[in-house]
Amino acid sequence: MKPDQRQPRRLPAGGLIDRGRPVAFRFNGRECQGHRGDTLASALLANGLQRVARSYKLHRPRGIFSAGEEEPCALVEVRTAGSWTPNCRATLVHLFEGLDARSQLGWPSVDFDLGRWVDLSHPLWPAGFYNKTFKWPRWRTWEPWLRRMAGLGRAPLQAGPERYEQVHAHCDVLVCGAGPAGLAAALAAASAGLQVMLVEQDPRPGGTLLGEHSCLDDMPGAEWAMHIAAMLHAQHGVRILTGTTLAAVHDGPVVTLAQASADGTRHDCLWIVRPRRILLAGGATEQGLLFPGNDRPGIMLASAARTYLNRYAVAGGTTPAVACNNDAAWQTAFDFIQAGWAVAFIADARPQVDPELERRARAAGIEVLCDSRIARTLGAAGLRAVELARNDGRKLGQRRCDLLAVSGGWAPRVHAWCHARGSLRFDQTLQCFLPAGELPELAMAGSAAGVVGLAETLADGTRVGVALALQLGKVAPATRQPLVAREPLVARRIPATDVRAGKRRQWIDLMHDVTLDDAALAVREGFTEVEHFKRFTTTGMAADQGKTGNLNAFLALGSLTGRLPQEVGTTTFRPPYTPVSLGAVAGPVHGEGYVPRRYLPAHRLHHAWGAVMADYSWQRPDYYPQRGETPAESVCREVLCVRHAVGVFDNSPIGKIEVHGPDAARFLDRIYVNDVIGIAPGRARYGLMLNENGVLIDDGICTRLGQEHFLLNTSSAHVALISNWLERWAQCEWPELDLVIDDVTNQWACYTVAGPQARQLLHSLRPSFGIAANELPHMAWTSGRLADLPARIARVSFSGELSFEVSVPAGHGVELLSAIAGHGAVLGLEPYGIEALMLLRLEKGYLHVGTDTDGATSSDDVGWGAVARRKSGDFIGRRSLERPANRANGRRQLVGVEPVAPQQQLRIGGHFSAGKGHGTQGWITSAGFSPSLQRWIGLGVLSDGRARTGQTVGVYDHGHSYQVRVTSPCFYDPEGHRLHV
């Protein structure tokens, strides 16, 4: 068969791709073709594209280095309708029809990049250069230019079509990795009757079996994996998630899994799983080799070259060669030979290799060079040739090759083990860090645990699966191990890394352009501890988290500082293991779902009345504009309606907490600054609550509904806070008190009818109780029927007018409000909103906790010193009120203020100041133009404010200064005649 002209590197047969389903895609504007089952990386290689990216810092040309999540070079931008996703690893992007991908760096193109001058001047940009240079005149001058030159992708500015989901799940055993060990373990656990979740980053199960030639139970490895997965899938209680990567292991244990859609729709899902046991079977990552020019396009991990060849039927180059220090990489050469390609050479750093391997290679026509290394690589656009040398320095000359498969050993994927605080040990045989000790809910199996060989890995997976089942009280039936008839070569022993510095640069971290010279510089500058070393050089950072470079970096640091690898240790492997989109982390918590919105029982009615709703954690009417009115005119009209006729305000969100029990009065007496025991049934009292520091946390009305039954009104925003706070005191501090606390805020719809005509309006609603001044005086409470509805009525006021707060079961809210509106029309009733309410209370000087107070305001500061001193019993915060700081002169006290110049506008936040050079003496907390008084008024907190009543003080506000007069906080009806009528 002739190779496809559009895919010159595609083998005519083989692989796990669907050749019957070609897929068209674009890369950097070029039309390309691949097949279903391809990744973008394999398709690019098949199309003969070797150079796909530019490096992050130095703009060096980069190719595809790996075949999985460890990819450090091939980061691309994937475009979807009107948006794009940056930093996608081409090795993980699964090909779909119409895929449009672009390189992230390189101008005007990735092939001809003017930014290459950075590489040509590389001595100017060593590790940590930004800590030493570009300091004059200041870093900020240079930063935008440097960031434009470097960087990892651009985030889209507009919301795209992406959709992010979250879901919680539970299982007995979570198996991470559906390679041989994971499949065997899942099979053992599932056969014991456990609920198993098996997750795999790849779209299909199999792990390394997909990219290697192996034979299990007379089936090719990939087929065996599908057979086992199908068996598991058919089993009750087993869920297999592909395209899903473990992101993190948290306490609990809670595990987060990132699931990405494979069809390009960007439909990501974050699974939050609570397993009883976790099995990590994620395998191991092959590591690169250190040699001069080891970053050139065409240099690829040996296992990746094998995967592209066997799984995707793609030859990464026309003249492959191998450079390694272990047996596993030799398999790459043999697989190329089997596929019909000539292999230029195998350069192995070991002085001696298995004679049988050497014989096989020579028989296949491969030049075998033991005790050898790469001295230099050549090529402009990509790899063209290499210069070889013996380990003792003797030159061996140049060899042509355009694909160099490299292997410097293997690093087990122990990251998630470390998330769970598992410790590591350095294994001399395998020259890598392995899990040490045990963790109670976490186990590792297969090559992630340092097990080498397919048969051994399968046996280990079964063993751990059975052990986990036993831990959970289940017995797995004995199963026959699959017969391994053929398996790839593996690295059973890795020699110690020989770090040789030289004139030419050797990359230890391809993603962040960190070279051996940078490592040496870090050591010279004293950054010899591994965590310092990482931060100075930036090795192991960014999207790949150093998966192909970390081990070499640690070994290089050890070599440069004369320490053993176990003495160097590793950096902290923090979550997430793999990049997770922020959208998936946020899940549904965005937009309308960001903060829960509460709706009033009569929301629909307010809407019909034309209310402008605003978010006060509840959706509440701000004001009710009439035709042609500005907001200010509307608010002014509403205020005057309350002052001269009658208004109705939806006060349903006000906190309503009921306290029942024989000790309810004693309990509340300790809660409030003022006396509660003395409140008679049917009467109410305004009160303040302090915390232990004497700081005012809430205010409201406390009503005694019965001898052992109280109703507390709290600020609408503080209901949950106060309810929980009361529960804490009742349950933790005073458990001996017999009482029950219940938040009934949602049970009752509450409407305030306020104004001189309020009583007349209530009369028209046929109350079953008396509402005359002597029957229901100010601060009294009763219940009965109103408008034929069960109702509670409190005679309290936040406006300074005659006012009734009428509560009915919330389901009757619309009914009552409609009745009020219907009967009130003849009395000139109008609804009023929050804005009008705030002006009404400002005119009366009524405190608004949180607006007129802050985290330091005490009850004394708002004029309640005498009340507190008068109280005989103890209350929360009393002791703190006696502290010197709370009794000192200069405390900021609540005062009223009005401008000396009548036309002067007051604004919240203006600072009281004695002039330039003096500090603030307080600030304006509430301000507005009073419709009733026709002038600007405000409240504020001023140092020793009460003693300064009548004085004039300066205000500094946004660059302007003006004078205000200090007054009593109450501006309107200070005698209170209107609310006592």
Place this chain on the structure above:
Amino acid sequence: MSDRQQNSVLWQSGLAAHEFVAPGLRVEEVPGRGLHTVRRMAAPEWPVRVGEVLSQKDSSVLCLRPDEWMLVTTGTSTTGWLSQLPTGAVHIDRSQAYAVLRLSGMAAPWLLAKLSALDYPSAASRPAPHCAQTRMGQVRAIVHFHQAVPEDGLLFDVMVERSLARYLWERFLEAAPHASRLAAGDEAWSA
């Protein structure tokens, strides 16, 4: 305004619909439930373990906390139940404080699992009805799992504060398509 609308918390909150369906899923508001909190002490035969439910005819008693029960009735009459209460028990009518949203179908547990951390998909394997208080879509909710019903599959009642009913309903609407796919196994690998 129909009776259904008059009693519907969602309608009063400004929504037109009080039910929706998705593959494997039906969500509807169930108005008119009698909900009563009982505190401090309960009748002798009431459940004492948190999460247990006592069901009789159309009424249930949910044990929410060691000293808190919720009596759920289909009508307003609670006399029979409340007469069993010992002296000292505190009874609070909360029929208007909550909205009851009923979820049924095979996708119902997955809809709940998208918004709350409890193990709903395995709820079906528990033979008796049970309940839990949980955080769902950032708000507090009480979930009452009824025994599997032949025509509806799995049946859950979610009780949420009435002011938050519309918010949670909108979260259910958003989450429903994914829940349907999860229930159908579309998100999982298939042989």
